[in-house]
Each structure stands twice: as C-alpha cells, then as structure tokens.
Amino acid sequence: MQVKVFANLRxxxxxxxxxxxPDGHRVIDVLEKMVEMFPDIEEEIFTSDRTLKDFVHVYINGKNIVHLAGLETAVAETDQFALFPPVAGG
Incomplete structure (x- = not known):
C-alpha cells in the first residue's frame, strides 16, 4: 500500500x-508498520496510549477517518492513504 506523508513526516x-x-487491513495496522519501518514517526503521530495525537489526520480516499471507524477503519491496497502531522503557521 502506498502512503502519502506530508510536512516533517517526509x-x-x-x-x-x-x-x-501492513500485517492487517486497518488504519492502525498501516500506522504500526510505519512505526516499525520509521521509529521516529511514533512520537510525531501517537500519544502514549496509542491514539492519534491532536491535529494528526489520516485520510482514506479523501475522507478523514474521524468520520469513518477511526483507527479501526478498513483499508485496501488500492485505497489512497494520506497522513498529515500537526502543522502550524499563519
């Protein structure tokens, strides 16, 4: 599965x-595999209780997972997966 990453995650x-x-077919499985591949990403996207940090957004086919099943959202290899870290600016 291809994951597009943005800002400092690049x-x-x-x-x-x-x-x-990933070892499974859910958003959390993809993110866990990314942490395995890139350990520094963990502190950028996850809290200590393994939820997404505030202002971290995951989009599957253009839909924010908060409007789907959250980290349990099912994903297919052909889905468009985008990961956005918190971004500040003005």
Whole structure:
C-alpha cells in the first residue's frame, strides 16, 4: 500500500510516498508498520496510549477517518492513504 506523508513526516520517511506492507487491513495496522519501518514517526503521530495525537489526520480516499471507524477503519491496497502531522503557521 502506498502512503502519502506530508510536512516533517517526509523527512522522517525519506520522501512523499512510502510503500507499506501492513500485517492487517486497518488504519492502525498501516500506522504500526510505519512505526516499525520509521521509529521516529511514533512520537510525531501517537500519544502514549496509542491514539492519534491532536491535529494528526489520516485520510482514506479523501475522507478523514474521524468520520469513518477511526483507527479501526478498513483499508485496501488500492485505497489512497494520506497522513498529515500537526502543522502550524499563519
């Protein structure tokens, strides 16, 4: 599955698009595999209780997972998966 990452996550992951082969078919499985591949990403996206940090957004086919099943949202290899870290600015 291809995951598009944005802002500082591009630096951590070494590019805009990352090929991820998760062990399951949920958003959390993809994110857990990304942490395994890029350990520095963990503190950028997860809280200590393994929920997404405030202002971290995951979009599946253009829909925010908060409007779907959250981290339990099912994903397919052909889905568009986008991960946005908190971004500040003005």
């Amino acid at each position: 630096v951590i992951c070494g590019g805009v698009t990352v090929e991820v082969m």
